[in-house]
Amino acid sequence: MKAFIFDLDGVIVFTDRYHYLAWKRMADRIGVYFDETINNRLRGVSRAKSLEIILERSEEKRFSDAQKQELMEEKNSYYKELLQSMTPKDVDQEVRETLEVLRRRGYKLAIGSSSKNAGFILERIGLTGVFDAVSDGNLITHSKPNPEVFLKAAELLEVSPVECCVVEDAFAGIDAAKAAGMLAIGIGDAAGYEAADIRIRSLAELKNRNFGGEKSG
Ligand code: B16
Ligand code: MG
Numbered sequence: 001m002k003a004f005i006f007d008l009d010g011v012i013v014f015t016d017r018y019h020y021l022a023w024k025r026m027a028d029r030i031g032v033y034f035d036e037t038i039n040n041r042l043r044g045v046s047r048a049k050s051l052e053i054i055l056e057r058s059e060e061k062r063f064s065d066a067q068k069q070e071l072m073e074e075k076n077s078y079y080k081e082l083l084q085s086m087t088p089k090d091v092d093q094e095v096r097e098t099l100e101v102l103r104r105r106g107y108k109l110a111i112g113s114s115s116k117n118a119g120f121i122l123e124r125i126g127l128t129g130v131f132d133a134v135s136d137g138n139l140i141t142h143s144k145p146n147p148e149v150f151l152k153a154a155e156l157l158e159v160s161p162v163e164c165c166v167v168e169d170a171f172a173g174i175d176a177a178k179a180a181g182m183l184a185i186g187i188g189d190a191a192g193y194e195a196a197d198i199r200i201r202s203l204a205e206l207k208n209r210n211f212g213g214e215k216s217g
Contacts, residue, residue: 001183001211002163004102005135005153008113010043010169010188011203013090013125015083022078023054026071032058043189044170046114046143047072076117083117088126098203099130106215108132110153112166112173114143133157144172147180154180165211167203171195183211 009015020039027034034054042050051072055063063071103109110133111118118136122128133156140148154161166177169188174196177184186196187203200206 001107001165001213002159003108003110003154003157003165004206005110005112005150005164005166005177005182006131007044007166007168007170007173008111008115008118008121008136011167012095012111012127013086013121015086015121016043018079018082019050021082022075023050025078026075027054029074030058030071044114044144044168044172046137047076047116049143051075080117080120083121083124086121086124091125091127092203094202094204098206099127101207103130104215107211107213108157108159110135110157112150112153113137114140114149144170145175145179147176150177150180150182154182163213167206168196 006012019042020036023039024034032054034057038053041053045053051068099109109131111122111131113136115121116137118134122134133153135149135153135156139152142148150164150166151161154164161181164182165185166173166182167185167187168174168177169190171190171193174184174186174190174193178195183198184196185198185200186193187200190196191199191201
């Protein structure tokens with residue numbers, strides 16, 4: 001293995017509460033029922049697909065593309081307002097340490113996230129310089145479980161897909177990693193997903209395993 005590709009939300013940092021609050025504010029404004037159970041279905045899912053899931057509960061069934069675009073922009077502006085409160089303290093020490101150890105061992109590190117706000121979040125939490133590449137929702141046309149976001153990360157890192165380990169919390173992300181021909185490591189929700197090649201409870205476990213390809217000396 002030569003590289004690790006990390007999903008962002010649910011692996012490096014936890015912004016699902018902010019996604020929930022922002023979608024809830026939008027849904028309340030247009031009078032559509034939305035709760036935390038429905039929110040669980042949005043994990044790792046693109047913004048457009050998330051909106052589709054929320055609008056399943058709407059009495060008004062026909063929304064034009066322009067209206068959907070506006071609703072997504074409304075949610076995103078609430079979400080970005082909430083992201084403003086994030087600081088480097090939102091990253092667990094264990095996460096920082098693990099990234100540092102993997103880097104010292106000679107692995108390349110990338111982000112593979114569906115989010116179009118990945119760059120902004122990395123800036124807020126002070127991790128911008130830690131990754132050799134950021135593949136995110138702005139670079140792709142197909143969301144997870146399509147492998148595009150991870151294949152793009154491998155391309156940016158200039159490594160072959162079979163040399164990459166993906167760390168993911170969403171089932172769709174594990175499916176995407178497998179479809180990319182990469183080693184899929186499940187954490188959080190995905191630690192209970194049998195399609196994952198390896199299941200871990202905390203990122204620190206990565207330090208205790210040998211993935212091959214480590215720098216000697
Ligand atoms: P945005 P990940 C995903 O991030 C989130 O888990 C998912 O809830 C969100 O809808 C998606 O990003 C798109 O985010 O609206 O910021 O573009 O887990 O792939 O890092
Ligand atoms: Mg995720």
